[in-house]
Amino acid sequence: MKILAIETSCDETAAAIVEDGRKVLSNVISSQADFHARYGGVIPEMAARQHLETVNYVVQDALSQANVSLEEVDAVAATLGPGLVGALLVGATAAKTLHLLTNKPFYGVNHLHAHVASNYLDSTLEPPFLCLLVSGGHSQILHIPDYQTIRILGETLDDAVGEAYDKVARILGLGYPGGPIIDKLAQQGNPKAYPLPQAKTAEPFDFSFSGLKTAVLRTYERELAAGIATEAILADLAASFQHAAVAALVKKTLLAAESLQLKTIAVAGGVAANSALRKQFEAEISTRPGWRFFIPALKYCTDNAAMVGAAAYFNPLTQDIGMEVFSRS
Numbered sequence: 413m414k415i416l417a418i419e420t421s422c423d424e425t426a427a428a429i430v431e432d433g434r435k436v437l438s439n440v441i442s443s444q445a446d447f448h449a450r451y452g453g454v455i456p457e458m459a460a461r462q463h464l465e466t467v468n469y470v471v472q473d474a475l476s477q478a479n480v481s482l483e484e485v486d487a488v489a490a491t492l493g494p495g496l497v498g499a500l501l502v503g504a505t506a507a508k509t510l511h512l513l514t515n516k517p518f519y520g521v522n523h524l525h526a527h528v529a530s531n532y533l534d535s536t537l538e539p540p541f542l543c544l545l546v547s548g549g550h551s552q553i554l555h556i557p558d559y560q561t562i563r564i565l566g567e568t569l570d571d572a573v574g575e576a577y578d579k580v581a582r583i584l585g586l587g588y589p590g591g592p593i594i595d596k597l598a599q600q601g602n603p604k605a606y607p608l609p610q611a612k613t614a615e616p617f618d619f620s621f622s623g624l625k626t627a628v629l630r631t632y633e634r635e636l637a638a639g640i641a642t643e644a645i646l647a648d649l650a651a652s653f654q655h656a657a658v659a660a661l662v663k664k665t666l667l668a669a670e671s672l673q674l675k676t677i678a679v680a681g682g683v684a685a686n687s688a689l690r691k692q693f694e695a696e697i698s699t700r701p702g703w704r705f706f707i708p709a710l711k712y713c714t715d716n717a718a719m720v721g722a723a724a725y726f727n728p729l730t731q732d733i734g735m736e737v738f739s740r741s
Contacts, residue, residue: 413431413432413433413486413487413725414429414430414431414437414478414480414484414485414486414487415429415430415431415433415485415486415487415488415489415519415721415724415725416428416429416471416474416475416482416485416487416488416489416507416510416721417429417430417488417489417490417521417717417718417720417721417724418467418471418488418489418490418491418503418504418506418507418717418720419490419491419503419523419526419715419716419717419719419720420463420467420490420491420495420499420500420502420503420504420506421491421493421494421495421496421499421500421503421523421715422454422459422495422496422499422548422715423443423444423445423447423454423459423462423499423715424441424442424443424444424714424715424716425441425442425444425462425463425466425467425470425503426439426440426441426442426470426715426716426717426720427440427467427470427471427473427474427717428440428474428716428717428718428720428721429474429475429477429478429480429485429721430533430718430721430722430725432725433529433532433721433722433724433725433726434532434533434534434535434722435534436533436534436718436721437477437478437479437480438473438474438475438476438477438478438480439474439711439712439716439717439718440470440473440474440477440717441470441715441716441717442466442469442470444459444462445589447462449587449588449589452582452588453578453588454496456496456497456498456499457498459496459498459499460496460498460499460501460502463499463502463503464502467502467503467506468506471506471510474717482510482514483514485514485516486516486517487516487517487518487519487724488507488508488510488511488514488516488517488518488519489507489518489519489520489521489720489721489723489724490503490504490506490507490508490518490519490520490521490720491503491504491520491521491522491523491526491720492504492520492521492522493522493523494522494523494524494549495523504520519724521720521723521724521727522723523715524545524550524552524562525562525723525727526719526720526722526723527545527547527680527681527719528543528545528554528556528562528678528680528723529719529722529723529726529727530680530708530712530713530716530718530719530722531543531678531680531706531707531708532722532726533708533709533712533718533719533722534709535706535708537676537678537706539556539557539558539559540555540556540557540558540674540676541556541674541676541677541678541706542554542555542556542565542665542668542669542672542674542676542677542678543556543677543678543679543680544661544665544677544678544679544680545679545680545681546572546573546574546661546679546680546681546682546683546684546689547572547574547681547682547683548572548574548575548577548578548589548591548682548683549572549574549575550567550568550572550681551567551568551572551573551574551619551621551661551683552564552565552566552567552568553565553566553567553617553664553665553668555668555672555674556678559726559727560727565617565668565672566615566616566617566618566619566664566668567618567619568618568619568620568621569613569618569619569620570620570621570622571621571622571625572621573619573621573657573661573683574591574681574682574683575621576621576622576624576625576657577589577590577591577594577657577683578590578591579625580594580625580628580650580653581593581594583625583628583629583632584628584632584646584649584650586646586650591682591683591685591686592685594650594653594654595654595686595687595688597646597647597650597651598647598650598651598653598654598655598688599651599687600647600651601644601646601647601648601649601650601651601652602647602648602651602652603651603652603654603655604652604655605648605649605651605652606631606648606649606652607652608624608627608628608631608652608653608655608656609623609624609627609656610624610656610659610660610663611623611624611660616664616667616668616671617664617667617668618664619660619661619664621657621660624653624656624657628649628652628653631649632649635649654686654688655688658686658688658689658692659692661689662689662692662693662696665677665693666696675700675702675703675704676703676704676705676706677693677697677703677704677705677706678705678706678707679693679706679707679708680707680708680713681713682713682714682715683713684707684708684713685710685713685714690707693705693707
C-alpha cells in the first residue's frame with residue numbers, strides 16, 4: 413500500500429511516498445528555517461504563505477523521486493493538527509483536493525502520533541513500547557500498548573524542552589533555531605561548570621523546564637555583570653543547560669519504563685536529533701540486559717511527511733476521525 417503523505421504543521425513543507433508504513437520511497441522537505449530565522453521564530457501567517465507557494469512542488473518531487481504516478485498511489489494523508497492553523501489548512505486542502513480528484517481514500521493524521529510513528533520507518537519496532545516525545549511544542553512520556561492506542565504518562569508542566577532550547581539560545585544571543593546551536597556549542601563546554609537545577613514535580617513522570625531556563629538567565633546575567641561572559645562561558649552554560657535537560661528526560665523515561673516493566677524504549681520528535689540525548693540513552697540502555705532502544709534517523713526526527721505516511725498506515729483511527737484522542741493514565 414503506497415500512501416502519498418503531506419506535512420505542513422509548522423515551517424516545513426513536506427511530501428513523501430511511504431509503502432506499507434515502513435518503506436520510504438521518497439521524502440521531500442522544503443524548510444523555511446532560514447526565512448524565519450531573521451525574526452527569531454516562526455511567523456504563522458508567513459509560514460502559511462510559504463506553504464501555499466511550495467506544496468505543489470514538493471508533492472510533484474515526491475512522486476517523481478519515488479517513480480510513482482498519482483494513479484499508482486493507494487491513499488492520500490495529511491497532518492490535521494496540532495500545529496499552526498493556517499499552515500495546517502494548506503496541507504490538508506492539498507491532500508483533500510487530491511483525494512477528490514483521484515477518489516483515493518483520505519487519512520487525516522495527528523502530528524504527535526506521526527512523530528511516534530517515525531520509529532516504524534526502516535525499522536522493526538512493534539508495540540508495546542514506551543516513547544519519549546520531545547519537540548519544540550511537546551515533551552511527553554507515552555505508553556504505546558498497540559498501534560491504535562497512546563497513553564500519556566507524563567508531560568511538561570510549562571515549557572516543552574525544545575522551546576526551552578530556543579529560549580536559552582535567545583538568552584545567550586545565539587540565534588534561532590536554538591536546538592542545533594546549543595547542541596553544537598555544548599560540545600565545547602564543561603557540562604558540570606554550572607550546577608543547574610532539575611525540577612521536582614508532584615507527578616513522577618512530569619517535566620518542568622521553566623526553572624532551568626530562569627537559572628540559565630540569572631547565571632548569565634551574573635557573569636555579564638562580572639564582565640566575564642566570554643565564548644568559553646557561553647559554551648559552559650550551553651553544556652550545563654543541556655546536561656540538566658537531558659538528565660531529566662532520560663531519568664524520568666527510564667523510571668516510567670521500569671514502572672510498566674517495559675524493556676523497549678523509543679524517542680521521537682525534533683529534539684530526538686540532539687546528540688547528547690541520543691548518547692545518554694544509548695549508554696543507559698547498554699547497561700540493562702534485554703532492553704532495546706529505537707530512535708529515528710536524523711532525517712525523520714524533525715517534521716517530515718514520511719512519518720505522516722507511517723501513522724496513516726498503522727493507525728486505522730486516522731481513517732475515520734483524523735485526530736486520535738490522547739488519554740492520560
